Amino acid sequence: MTKSLKALGHELTESEKQLKLLTQAGLTPFHQKLDDSGLFPLQPTQMDIFQINVGKMCNQVCKHCHVDAGPDRKEIMTRETMSLCLEAIQKSGAHTVDLTGGAPEMNPDFRWFVEELSLLGKKIIVRCNLTIIVANKKYHDLPEFFKKHQIEVVSSLPYFSAVKTDSQRGEGVFERSIRALKMLNEVGYGVANSGLILNLVYNPSGAFLPPSQEELELEFKRKLKDRYDIVFNQLFAITNLPVSRYLHYLVNSGNYEGYMEKLVEAYNPMAAANVMCRNTISVSWDGYLYDCDFNQMLDLKVACKSTHLSDFNNEDLLNRNIIINQHCYGCTAGAGSSCGGTTA
Amino acid sequence: MKTYYDPEDLKKFGKISEFQPELGKKFFDYYGHVFKEGALTAREKALIAVAVAHAVQCPYCIDAYTVDCMEKGCDEEQIMESVHVAAAIRGGASLVHGVQMMNKYKELSM
Ligand code: SF4
Ligand code: SF4
Numbered sequence: 001m002t003k004s005l006k007a008l009g010h011e012l013t014e015s016e017k018q019l020k021l022l023t024q025a026g027l028t029p030f031h032q033k034l035d036d037s038g039l040f041p042l043q044p045t046q047m048d049i050f051q052i053n054v055g056k057m058c059n060q061v062c063k064h065c066h067v068d069a070g071p072d073r074k075e076i077m078t079r080e081t082m083s084l085c086l087e088a089i090q091k092s093g094a095h096t097v098d099l100t101g102g103a104p105e106m107n108p109d110f111r112w113f114v115e116e117l118s119l120l121g122k123k124i125i126v127r128c129n130l131t132i133i134v135a136n137k138k139y140h141d142l143p144e145f146f147k148k149h150q151i152e153v154v155s156s157l158p159y160f161s162a163v164k165t166d167s168q169r170g171e172g173v174f175e176r177s178i179r180a181l182k183m184l185n186e187v188g189y190g191v192a193n194s195g196l197i198l199n200l201v202y203n204p205s206g207a208f209l210p211p212s213q214e215e216l217e218l219e220f221k222r223k224l225k226d227r228y229d230i231v232f233n234q235l236f237a238i239t240n241l242p243v244s245r246y247l248h249y250l251v252n253s254g255n256y257e258g259y260m261e262k263l264v265e266a267y268n269p270m271a272a273a274n275v276m277c278r279n280t281i282s283v284s285w286d287g288y289l290y291d292c293d294f295n296q297m298l299d300l301k302v303a304c305k306s307t308h309l310s311d312f313n314n315e316d317l318l319n320r321n322i323i324i325n326q327h328c329y330g331c332t333a334g335a336g337s338s339c340g341g342t343t344a
Numbered sequence: 345m346k347t348y349y350d351p352e353d354l355k356k357f358g359k360i361s362e363f364q365p366e367l368g369k370k371f372f373d374y375y376g377h378v379f380k381e382g383a384l385t386a387r388e389k390a391l392i393a394v395a396v397a398h399a400v401q402c403p404y405c406i407d408a409y410t411v412d413c414m415e416k417g418c419d420e421e422q423i424m425e426s427v428h429v430a431a432a433i434r435g436g437a438s439l440v441h442g443v444q445m446m447n448k449y450k451e452l453s454m
Contacts, residue, residue, distance in 0.1 A: 164419055204414070211417035215387060219417060 037269035084309035207255035236341030241330035263329035270344035271336025
């Protein structure tokens with residue numbers, strides 16, 4: 001895959017088509033499961049994390065990407081919208097700002113934004129795809145830049161081997177990721193007592209559920225240390241949600257029904273109580289507000305008056321009902337899944 | 345029924361209790377316990393299970409434990425190595441009987 005579904009003009013870029021597919025599968029409606037667990041309607045508990053998608057442009061075109069990101073995507077957050085974010089963050093009382101994309105570093109105002117965010121004294125997370133660091137000379141100093149602003153780096157590495165990593169993220173991605181990890185380690189990221197946090201994200205390279213996070217973390221730590229002398233802090237094991245390119249993969253490979261059945265069977269009420277939309281708000285490149293990054297990609301804006309940064313109202317947002325649909329089963333399967341790993 | 349093995353039947357495994365509930369229940373309780381984390385990890389047990397599945401050549405078990413191995417974080421190399429363990433033991437088990445053959449051969453030869 002070298003182009004986004006959007007560039008290919010694929011029908012699954014339309015959110016209505018995706019939602020239709022998700023609801024047509026004839027499975028127990030997600031709201032019914034939530035109701036049985038005493039969680040419907042689903043509401044926020046607090047506003048801890050402000051997750052900002054600064055654009056859909058990316059140097060990679062991963063097969064599972066729920067953003068449908070890629071080099072051909074031009075949607076990018078402007079400095080003006082970033083300023084609105086800064087105001088809203090202060091109003092929200094969130095303690096963490098989580099920057100995602102695309103490759104957030106490709107936004108021309110990325111560094112300016114991080115510098116402004118630093119002044120707010122919030123914890124900053126950057127979801128760095130690793131290969132961006134070695135993609136071009138102008139990105140080679142990113143590890144130093146991250147260090148300067150004490151940013152927590154969260155990076156995807158689906159496996160400690162090239163075959164599984166490249167089959168999901170593209171030819172040569174594993175080798176470049178290893179190079180980037182070494183650069184991060186060199187400035188202190190992931191190194192014990194450095195205070196510089198480097199967390200890795202595992203997600204399955206196919207139509208199956210993730211393993212136990214703790215066990216896999218041990219295995220990753222052993223293998224990355226032995227084979228490449230690489231260290232990191234924590235491993236987050238996350239589940240792929242049936243949205244956008246991953247949904248496309250499921251349908252195309254004939255795995256859609258089986259995967260959805262598996263997610264429904266693995267529903268865990270404990271994980272449902274801790275889904276990330278309960279303490280996170282998600283902002284799109286153009287400043288609209290969503291319950292999470294997945295709802296953002298499905299065009300499901302928050303169900304309250306405050307749908308855009310320009311009319312950000314914390315109380316209104318905290319009192320909303322979260323919009324749920326069948327894709328939410330991906331957050332509640334097994335040990336649960338969120339941008340910070342398992343939830344149950 | 346058109347084939348001896350139907351992938352859909354794997355999901356019906358639990359139904360064997362219909363014809364003998366008591367033994368069925370005992371079996372599934374036992375089965376569940378066997379695969380729990382113990383002195384061996386659940387992951388190690390999944391790799392043993394996939395190897396045994398190949399030794400007993402059960403298509404249901406091969407499907408089920410390939411998925412289980414993947415969901416326990418094993419990659420294709422690790423799963424294939426466990427299949428080779430099964431193959432080595434099976435092949436070795438045939439060959440070691442060659443000693444018996446040789447014994448008999450020698451016994452009857454001048
Ligand atoms: S998964 Fe991340 S790195 Fe891959 S295409 Fe999507 S945004 Fe880019
Ligand atoms: S997909 Fe989004 S809205 Fe649904 S449960 Fe997960 S985080 Fe919440």
